[in-house]
Amino acid sequence: MVMKLHEYQAKQVFADAGIPTPASQLASDVDGVVAAAEEIGYPVAIKAQVQVGGRGKAGGIKLVDDEDEAREAADEILGMDLKGYHVGSVLVEGAVDFTDELYVGITMDRGEGKPVAMVSTKGGVNIEEVAEEDPDAIAKEHIDPSFGMHPYQARKAVYDAGVDKAVARDVSSVLMTLYELWEDRDGSDAEINPLMVTADDDVIAADAVMNIDEDALFRQPELAEMEAEAASTGDELEQKADEYGFDYVRLEGNTGIIGNGAGLVMTTLDLVDYYGGEPANFLDVGGGAKADRIANALDMVFSDDNVDSVVFNIFGGITRGDEVAKGINEALEQFDEIPKPVVVRLAGTNWEEGMEILNEDLVTVEQTLEDAVQRAVEYAGEVNE
């Protein structure tokens, strides 16, 4: 899993490492935006601080020339809903007068099991689209993770991409710094798009993406602190899942799904779809879940108003059927009336013990995964009729 820094946080990290960035200030109200713009000097860009791509197209970035325009843009962007994310703050940034827009980035090439540095002269647009339509426009250089990037590799990528000779040295140097940051900070992706080239042949990072490997946060205390600040303003239920420590993804359907192990939960989703239902969520309780955690999982799925029925599928390896049954009883016995029908299928470790404990007055029990899913889909369908 990755932790995504906000643009303003990533810019700070890049600037501290010596990568040139435009003057900028964070603001969370209209007056703050105007004050920041006056200090920086017009024109400025006002940029929504949410972690989704395509902010510009969605109206989350505006270029303004004076105070009136700044007020209008700030008023519009602050508080807006941008692709499902609430905009709580904006970055006010000095506009850069550029002649060229480049792309530089470092990511992990999972197929090769190695980091890869990428450079393109087609910056400023969605790089995934460039990769698809014109793959040759992106120069790639794989890096040996035990040595790090050699300076020649940075130069090679820059020259292969066809970057203008006047700025090649500066772009190589930005790329080297970016790799060092990526390595030191346990990055999963580090990107500058666009890296702007000015008429004076200066380069400047007009955007900044830094995603951190969450599994490495234990050795990145400074970034872990930023995590609280970066905490997404996304879906309420997904935030609740974060608190409970579940792998949870909210979807559009009405059949709630709880299970153990990513592959099996995904399979349960697929079967709901296969039998004509629509999955409401992905919820993986993980390995070895105890009764409390099981009860929390049911609470999560019950709190989704879209859910009309729940399928609970556990194949115990290190998860024990008796603990699962206890958790289900615990969660359901507090209700006078069960809010949504629950179908349970238990298999694997201690499933017999689990079946003895499970209060079968509160749930429907099925023996196989296929039967359990079909039953839950049937229940969800009945509610909709």
Next chain:
Amino acid sequence: MSVLVDDDTRVVVQGITGGEGKFHAEQMMEYGTNVVAGAVPGKGGQEVNGVPVYDTVHQAVEEENADTSVIFVPPAFAGDAVFESLDSDLDLAVAITEGIPTQDMARVNKRLSETDTRLIGPNCPGLITPGEAKLGILPGNIFSEGNVGLVSRSGTLTYQVVDNLTNRGIGQTTAIGIGGDPIIGTDFVDALELFENDDDTDAIVMCGEIGGEDEEEAAAFIDENVDTPVAGFIAGRTAPPGKRMGHAGAIVSGSGTGTAESKINALNDAGVPVGDTPEEVADHIEEFLA
């Protein structure tokens, strides 16, 4: 016969004094696995379940002729633990640990290419040769001896498919959980090659999932090199792009790579039927063996 593990395998458990390590070392021994040593820095000289503990893997190899390690070390130290087993001339290292930083695994991956040790995992349930030995956390009682080789990126999905097979009286030669991380040691192609060369494996089940291109590579390999019949399953058909489904590797990127559709098509093109349900996978295997 079987692949990678049998009752001659001599196991050292790295992290045997921890909660997980101790519990699963005991479970492995109960199943019949030959656990000959534990390795935990600073705990040399102790005994766990009657098994001698050494400070280093190297000592466990010297003193007990261990040839295989199973790693239950916490994620912050697990990368180092894998390096230790790679540098101790073992035949096989099995990393159960979930949550190893990706950059640590990239360095491990580089080292792997320089040694003869095979790595399974990380973030995997391990592997089992029913009736002989298991390495890892798989529940031994659901497996049975037989002639089907199974390789999977997901633990509990493996159990599900094994259950569907067992209910029809179909057993396994060896079942291998290769793990759900972006960077792993043994991949589908390696496992398929092992099963293809195993005389006792008459059919193969391959359970993949969305993300990456390993299943597509496996399909190409099957087309060229595998005569043993293979049936497939791909989890994550309904996963929306950009949403990570639990496993660190299970994500369909915005540009559409790693989709279930692309994997299913690649497998079908290689002559591999892909079940819509785990039950259908068992149907295919039953047909192969008929």
